[in-house]
Amino acid sequence: MDEIIKKLSDYNARLADVSVTDGIKIVLQDFSGIKKCSTSFGIEDQVLTHILYPHAAEVSFFTLDTGRQFNETYEVFQKTQDKYPAIDFKVYYPQEQDVRNYATTDGINGFYNSMESRIKCCHVRKVVPLQTALQGTAIWITGLRAEQSNNRETMQFLEWDDTNKVIKFNPLLEMTLVELEELVAQHNIPINSLYKKGYLSIGCAPCTRAIAEGEDFRAGRWWWESSKKECGLHGQANRNN
Template identity: 40%
Template sequence: MSESLSYEKWNDKKIEAMLEHFKDYYDVLKWSFKEYGDEIVYACSFGAEGIVLIDLISKVNKNAKVIFLDTGLHFKETYDLIEKVKVLYPSLHITNVKPISSLDEQAKWYGEELWKHNPNLCCHMRKVAPLTEALKDAKAWISGLRREQSPTRSKTQYINKDDKFGKIKICPLIHWTWEDIQTYIKLNKLPYNPLHDKGYPSIGCAPCTQPVVENGDQRAGRWAGSSKSECGLHQSS
């Protein structure tokens, strides 16, 4: 068996050539697990896209590795959903990845409610650093990014060189719309976060997530009132 392609072995030309072989998201997933096997991880936020990908991945590799970046600040509804998913897909290896520092330690060092006065540092400590550690032995990771979600994600490809983590980032759902996501969940009778029915299309940490107006920007509720739009996982620097 040939060695899987690491970050260093990919370039724009190789990615472009590979993209021509994919018909759809399912092709992408099948190739991903064939290429990377145990060296690929799905980082799931357990939003609506996450539930769709959980179901699709289980059809390709029922023993896939799934991680959830547990900041300790998520909604109760999110934690409840994770437990439901673990029961529904018992073969998947779902792991909660936690930061090195507890919330009490973080408050002691940087002050109470760091997410209010330095959200970038909070996201780095509670999301970026834990994912860096979780991907240490992986060559690739899967994300539920969709081009429709925001301008910063509009050029996302199926295969991406992730300069931040030095890995290959695979995004099978780039062409899916919010309506596609909702339809898949309904047709397959999948559990999902009830906050989606209360105006939360994008769900992150509870202190930094608000509902959005109908037909508004899907990520407008994240860090509302600030210029911040990403937690840092999908930014090159």
């Protein structure tokens, strides 16, 4: 493990001095094993998909369908498939029995009742499917950015995710929202139609609202809670510099 952490630290110093595209090339070339990119079709993931498209033969793409998505999310999913036909987006779903059990014990919308119940729902609909998606994966590529929230400011380009036993690669780490929007306009990258209505971070429909001007990027997620606004996909990672 110490050797892995040392390698990641060395590469983080190197990645800090190169462009996003060059950083991706370095990681794809220098790290062996299966590489997968997760997408929820938010603006970050859309830009990342565009940048990674020339490497579609080297990277597998997947998404988690929780069963509670906005229709607009499915619409941008379709547009993304049309624009990037060389990518086969694999979809992972929650286990039916897990969902049934949750609805029986907590209620179909039990996540509004307590943080414990909300985290339980996220675990069933997101975390368990993610664990399945990442089996056998060496590098997990994400669209996480440091600007998104206070608890993401300490992230590194490359981190060891001890929960999933995988190296997490965050190539967009230092990009700003303005830079993302410029790339979207320049390359006509499809984005969720809810984005321009104030939904800067889009998750499940019952758990996402638009944000007001000046609010934190993720303030619209689980707005009824005072929490770090994480669902367990990224918030529980064991980060090592």
